[in-house]
Amino acid sequence: MEKISIQTEARGTATVVTVSGRIDSETASKLDAELTSAVGGSANLVLEMQGVDYMSSAGIRAIVKAAQAAEKKGGPVKMASAPELVTSIFYTVGIVDKIKSYATVDEAIASF
Numbered sequence: 001m002e003k004i005s006i007q008t009e010a011r012g013t014a015t016v017v018t019v020s021g022r023i024d025s026e027t028a029s030k031l032d033a034e035l036t037s038a039v040g041g042s043a044n045l046v047l048e049m050q051g052v053d054y055m056s057s058a059g060i061r062a063i064v065k066a067a068q069a070a071e072k073k074g075g076p077v078k079m080a081s082a083p084e085l086v087t088s089i090f091y092t093v094g095i096v097d098k099i100k101s102y103a104t105v106d107e108a109i110a111s112f
Contacts, residue, residue, distance in 0.1 A: 002021070003021050003022045003024070003026065003027050004019065004020070004021040004022060004023060004027035004030060004031065005018075005019070005020045005021050005051070006018070006019050006030065006031060006034045008034060008037070008038050010041070010042070011046075011105070011109055012109055013042070013044050013109075013112055014042060014044040014045065014046050014108075014109045014112060015038045015039075015041055015042040015044065015045050015046070016046045016048055016080075016105055016109075017034060017035060017038050017045065017046070017047050017048065018048040018050075018051075019031065019047060019048065019049055019051065019052055020050070020051025020052060020053075021051065021052065021053065022052075022053060022054040022055075023052060023054065023055040023056065023058070023059030023062075024054060024055075024056045024058060024059065025056060025058045027059075028056070028058035028059050028061065028062050029062075031059060031062045031063075032061075032062040032065065032066075035047075035062060035063070035065070035066035036065075036066065036069065038066070039066050039069045039070045039073065042075070043070050043073035043074050043075025043076075044070075044075040044076070044109075044112045045066060045070050045075065045076075045077045045078070046077075046078050046079070046080050046105055046108045046109060047063065047077060047078070047079045047080065047082075047099075048080045048081050048105050049079055049080070049081060049082040049083070049086050050080075050081035050082070050083065052082070052083060052085070052086050053083075053085070054085070055085070055086055055089055060089065060090075060093060060095070063077070063099065064095060064098075067095075067098055067099055075112070076099075076100070076112075077099050078099065078100050078101070078102060078108040078111060078112075079099050079100065079101045079102065079108070080101070080102045080103070080104055080105040080107065080108040081102075081103070081104060081105065082101055087101055
């Protein structure tokens with residue numbers, strides 16, 4: 001069984017990347033590739049993280065890299081539906097100001 005599931009969907013002016021499962025040293029490269037591709041298509045990126053049950057520093061690195069790439073293109077990365085586990089990690093490492101969190105994907109998209 002796959003440890004991570006990643007789906008990408010264009011919605012209006014944003015690309016929504018839905019992630020579920022474990023983001024760790026084994027799966028972070030897949031997330032990195034998907035996020036790099038998504039930022040290539042749209043600078044406005046929403047990460048729907050509701051199904052994430054674990055995230056290591058490798059996952060944080062992939063997300064920060066995507067946020068930096070999106071910023072260079074003039075768009076932000078926003079997070080939606082993140083469980084407390086994920087938001088607490090973002091607070092702990094101090095990137096919560098760079099990657100804003102929203103309750104729903106629709107709220108995140110409306111904020112662009």
